[in-house]
Amino acid sequence: MRGKALLLSAWLVPGIVLGQSKPLETFPVSAVQLLASPFQVAQQTDKAYILALNPDRLLAPYLAEAGLPPKAERYGNWENTGLDGHMGGHYLSALAYMYAATADAQVQQRLTYMINQLEQCQQQNGNGYLGGVPGGRAMWQQIKEGRIDANSFGLNKKWVPLYNLHKTYAGLRDAYMIGGNEKAKGMLIKLTDWCLDLTANLSDEQIQQMLRSEHGGLNEVFADVAQLTGDTKYLRLAQRFSHRAVLEPLLAGKDMLNGMHANTQIPKVIGFERIAEVGGDPAWANAATFFWKTVVENRTVSIGGNSVSEHFNPTTSFASMLESTEGPETCNTYNMLKLSKQLYLTSGSTRYLDFYERATYNHILSTQHPGQGGFVYFTPMRPRHYRVYSQPQEGMWCCVGSGLENHGKYGELAYAHRGQQELLVNLFLPSRLTWPAQGLTLTQETTFPREERSQLKLQLKKARQFALSIRQPNWLPTGKLQVLVNGKPVATSAVSPGYVTVQRKWRSGDVVTVALPMETKAEYLPDHSPWVSFVHGPVVLAAVTDTTDLVGLHANGQRMAHVASGPLYPVEEAPVLVSTDKNVAAGITPVPGQPLTFSAAKLIDSDKYRNMRLVPFSQIHDARYMVYWPVTTPEGLAARKEEIRRRDEEKRALEARTVDQVTPGEQQPESDHGFQGEQTESGSHRNRHWRHAKGWFSYNLRNPNRSARALRVTYSGGDKDRQFTILVNGMPLTKVALQGNPQGDFYDVDYALPKALQQANAPTTLVVKFEAAPGSTAGGVFDVRLLK
Known part of the structure; x- marks a missing residue:
């Protein structure tokens, strides 16, 4: 039964027209067994974490919403503050x-x-419904009746319930299609029928209004159900749940992503591609391809991740990437890998595999602690910062959910096949592939990237003619891929672009040896600013700088515990690389006798850091590190250091004074600060997020030591004739009349807090509310922070 269900992803169902032929197919996950390697360690570590979780605690929100008695208390953190059931x-x-x-x-x-x-x-x-959304029954009834109040934060005052529900849909699909549980298929179809009924009387415009709220990849799952059942009504549902505000610019080849919440968009695009596959619309496939191209080429750092504080930063400036403690989010890369897999299978292009390899080896592998387990949310690119890890009974973040999945999937794209005539080796991963239809077992033995080769051993029930194609990665020097069969060079061809192919009659015991020489290269940020990272083959190199002040290294259950909140070390004190060579990587030299270990001593302008070693980033844990390095010439060194110092000093001084802070209009910070509001909207201006309201909006700011003395609010110089009141814990703090500011785009105003808030019995949570005067607007507000 297990093998039967695991092959369902290749089904072509009568009644659904496939718009694109699938020249390639992957093997079932069950067909690829990992062998000894860091990937196998990560897999086993993940399995232990999975089994350490209490299923009854995860089930509690579902049981409670169904009116059944839970068997255990639900988990905390995101699982009891509004996103109950997503995990x-x-x-x-x-x-x-x-x-x-x-x-x-x-x-x-x-x-x-x-x-x-x-x-x-x-x-x-x-009625087919299945979910853990708190108060979901009443909310879904409102939706069914057409009473829809949606924004980026949520839907009908619930925290992104459609996103939450998508995890249940995807879980049921995977339980059936990957895990072989037959019962899950019927449950998935019933849940989809419930959604059909929910939206039957809603117009397309009403559904588009609803999709302003984050909704995961619902369109993808509905397309999957269409293919599973052969019923076009589910394909129509998938099309209706495709967000036109995102789709239409992509169809026109326009990158409108600046400031958008990154991981809200990627699952939508996965759905666009899936609908194109099932429904036969090449335009939607082109939109997905364009999105992938602009994100990977213009918005992605060397480890394969993207986004700052969960949002797409401007392509023209990665300064925030280097300053922020909230670098690339794991969920983003998890979803970009899914999209890359889809696009590879429909196009056959190995550029998707090049990205897949880079992101897997560097970002995904690095986001799980190899010893204690635990998953990373943000991976800072800020020099000399660090990551924090979840604990099984504490952190219930989205990146724990995707992290639980990530490390069981390493074998899913290691190999592929084209019918029965061609076997493709995509990743140089120690593993064993079983292909029963060919009577073939292929064992890949390698310590790559520690060694520059891989060996493929074939076992066949009988001799058989087929093509063996080996991916030629983009990091490999041209003409350097060498293939030996049984120790002898063989002729290769280019049957499949991006591969070298050996066609012959294979016999059991044949051994194919692949030489994979690697070079060290310098990669600058996509904005071409003077910051560089080093990549050896597909492996991003980094260096440990400190193991000090790792505050909250293993996160507790607090709402912001997923952010590495230790001190910001001055960027100007980080090591600077000084080179007269345009090829900065020429100054990186191997350390003799230590595989994948390099020295930058010839480049580093600091005695303190000169003896640091560069190693694969995925090996660095429990430490502060450098991935990106400032680089300059000897003549420009002093000016470069002063520029960095000036940029960083003011930011660190403000952070040192900040007790708590929220960025209005950014989803996660608002969620973490108990956002509420009525008649309120958010957006971005000059790459900064804002919120305003015809009614009101509020945040809960933490003041644990009662040390806050002022409330600082950032406004835009262009906002005029707006009147509102700022209240703290229900008491008016000040009346504001915005009249613009000709001195600049943004300006700060500090409002003194009442001395009563300093008293020992004063509350440690301050509810800061912006309430519009009748007929006016509160805000826009670009930043809210409590200052010492």
């Missing part, structure tokens, strides 16, 4: 992938238990 959906997917990858009976039992319990919830609900 349960991720958990289904993680169990499905981990069972497929390891055939572990305990993992299968856990998956079966989860599905059986969720089935009871769905049956109790009686």
